[in-house]
Amino acid sequence: MFYQRMCKEFEEDYNIKPEDNISYEYFTTIWAEHLPEFKIPKTSEFVECSICAQLKEDRNRAKTKQEKEIISELLKKHFVQVETExxxxxxxxxxxxxxxxxxxxxxxxxxxxxxxxxxxxxxxxxxxxxxxxxxxxxxxxxxxxxxxxxxxxxxxxxxxxxxxxxxxxxxxxxxxxxxxxxxxxxxxxxxxxxxxxxxxxxxxxxxxxxxxxxxxxxxxxxxxxxxxxxxxxxxxxxxxxxxxxxxxxxxxxxxxxxxxxxxxxxxxxxxxxxxxxxxxxxxxxxxxxxxxxxxxxxxxxxxxxxxxxxxxxxxxxxxxxxxxxxxxxxxxxxxxxxxx
Incomplete structure (x- = not known):
C-alpha cells in the first residue's frame, strides 16, 4: 500500500513514471535497513470513516459484478478526495x-x-x-x-x-x-x-x-x-x-x-x-x-x-x-x- 502510494505521488507531483521507480523488493530492503523502528500494525487504532464503512458494507452486500464495480469506483473517488485534502x-x-x-x-x-x-x-x-x-x-x-x-x-x-x-x-x-x-x-x-x-x-x-x-x-x-x-x-x-x-x-x-x-x-x-x-x-x-x-x-x-x-x-x-x-x-x- 505504501509503495503504491509512493509511486502514485511521485508520478503526480514529480512526473516520475512508475517504471522509473525502485522495485518493491528494494523499497522493503531500504525500509528494513534504515527505518526498522517503523512498523505497520495489522489492525488500525483509528476509527473508520463512516463513508468508507458504509461503502464497504454495500460492496459486500452487492449481488452483481457491476454493482461491486460501481461501489468500488465510489470508494476510490472518496479516497482521492481524502488524499487531496x-x-x-x-x-x-x-x-x-x-x-x-x-x-x-x-x-x-x-x-x-x-x-x-x-x-x-x-x-x-x-x-x-x-x-x-x-x-x-x-x-x-x-x-x-x-x-x-x-x-x-x-x-x-x-x-x-x-x-x-x-x-x-x-x-x-x-x-x-x-x-x-x-x-x-x-x-x-x-x-x-x-x-x-x-x-x-x-x-x-x-x-x-x-x-x-x-x-x-x-x-x-x-x-x-x-x-x-x-x-x-x-x-x-x-x-x-x-x-x-x-x-x-x-x-x-x-x-x-x-x-x-x-x-x-x-x-x-x-x-x-x-x-x-x-x-x-x-x-x-x-x-x-x-x-x-x-x-x-x-x-x-x-x-x-x-x-x-x-x-x-x-x-x-x-x-x-x-x-x-x-x-x-x-x-x-x-x-x-x-x-x-
Whole structure:
C-alpha cells in the first residue's frame, strides 16, 4: 500500500513514471535497513470513516459484478478526495520549511489517554497490575519550519484536571505561538483534529479572527481532514512515544516527561500544564448566538479586506471559496452577510 502510494505521488507531483521507480523488493530492503523502528500494525487504532464503512458494507452486500464495480469506483473517488485534502497540509508544511517568514504551519492533536497512565511498568506482576493509576494526557504540536529536522515539537502534559474542550485547545495553541514568538510569520496555517468539542467550533474560529484582528498574522487558515481520516504525522510522533514507553519504567510525572523527551528522533520540548486561561469567557460577549454551519466545511480562512477581517470557507480544497460570513471591524462579532 505504501509503495503504491509512493509511486502514485511521485508520478503526480514529480512526473516520475512508475517504471522509473525502485522495485518493491528494494523499497522493503531500504525500509528494513534504515527505518526498522517503523512498523505497520495489522489492525488500525483509528476509527473508520463512516463513508468508507458504509461503502464497504454495500460492496459486500452487492449481488452483481457491476454493482461491486460501481461501489468500488465510489470508494476510490472518496479516497482521492481524502488524499487531496491531505496534500493541502503536506504542501503547506513543505512551504513553511522553505519560506518560514511567509507561513507558519502547526498541527495539534492529543494522544490516546490509555497509553499514558502512571505508574507504567515494563514487566507487570500480579501485585503491580492492581496498582491505582494516575491518568495523564499528552497534547502534541508540530511546528514545521527551517530548523534541523524540519520541525519543532512542544508537548504538553496535564492530569485531566481541566476540561478537554476548545478552551484547552486554544490555550495550548496560544502557548505554542507565545513560546515561539520569534518565529511568527506573515501567515498561520493550523491542521486540527476534526472534533467539534475541541476545535471545530465558533470559539476556535473567533480566535483565528482575533489573531488577524490584532495584527498577529495577516492571514490564518484552519484546516481539517474528513472525520475518520484525521491521522497524520503527529500520530507518528505519538506512536514513537508509545513504543518508547513500553520499554521504560514510568513511576512519576517527571519520569513520563523525560521519557517523552527522549522518544523521538527530533527533540521534544515537554511542559506541564499548570493553568489554563478562560479564553471562551473572553470571546463569548463578542460572539453571535446563532452562529452555525461550521461542522461541514474542511477549510476556513481569515484575512483583512477593505479594512475589515473577513472569513471565507470551502467544503473541500477543490471547492470554491464562499464568503458567506463577515465580521465587524470593531469587535470581531460574526454577522451574516445580507442576501441582497
Amino acid at each position: 491531505r496534500k493541502v497540509y503536506h504542501a503547506t508544511r513543505e512551504q513553511a520549511r522553505f519560506e518560514p517568514d511567509e507561513i507558519m504551519c502547526i498541527i495539534q492533536d492529543g494522544m490516546d489517554q490509555k497509553k499514558t497512565a502512571i505508574p507504567r511498568l515494563v514487566n507487570e506482576d500480579k501485585m503491580t497490575s492492581l496498582l491505582a493509576r494516575i491518568r495523564l494526557h499528552i497534547t502534541g504540536n508540530i511546528i514545521h519550519t527551517n530548523v534541523p529536522g524540519g520541525k519543532i515539537i512542544p508537548a504538553y502534559v496535564d492530569l485531566l484536571n481541566y476540561p478537554h474542550d476548545s478552551n484547552l485547545s486554544m490555550h495550548l495553541l496560544l502557548q505554542t505561538l507565545f513560546d515561539n514568538r520569534a518565529r511568527l510569520s506573515r501567515c498561520l496555517f493550523t491542521q486540527l483534529d476534526n472534533c467539534y468539542r475541541e476545535n471545530k467550533n465558533r470559539y476556535m474560529l473567533s480566535l483565528a479572527h482575533v489573531l488577524v484582528q490584532y495584527k498577529v498574522f495577516d492571514m490564518v487558515d484552519l484546516h481539517f481532514l474528513p472525520v475518520g481520516h484525521t491521522h497524520e504525522d503527529i500520530d507518528q510522533l505519538f506512536s514513537c512515544i508509545s513504543r518508547h514507553l513500553k520499554k521504560t519504567n514510568i513511576y512519576t510525572m517527571d519520569d513520563m516527561e523525560r521519557a517523552v523527551m527522549n522518544s523521538y528522533n527530533v527533540p521534544v520540548f515537554v511542559k506541564h500544564v499548570e493553568g489554563v486561561f478562560d479564553i471562551k469567557k473572553w470571546l463569548l460577549p463578542h460572539m453571535v448566538k446563532n452562529f452555525k454551519g461550521q461542522s461541514k466545511p474542511l477549510h476556513f480562512q481569515f484575512k483583512e479586506f477593505d479594512g475589515k477581517v473577513r472569513m471565507r470557507y470551502r467544503h473541500r480544497s477543490t471547492s470554491n471559496w464562499r464568503p458567506v460570513l463577515q465580521f465587524k471591524d470593531d469587535d470581531f462579532t460574526p454577522i451574516e452577510e445580507s442576501k441582497g
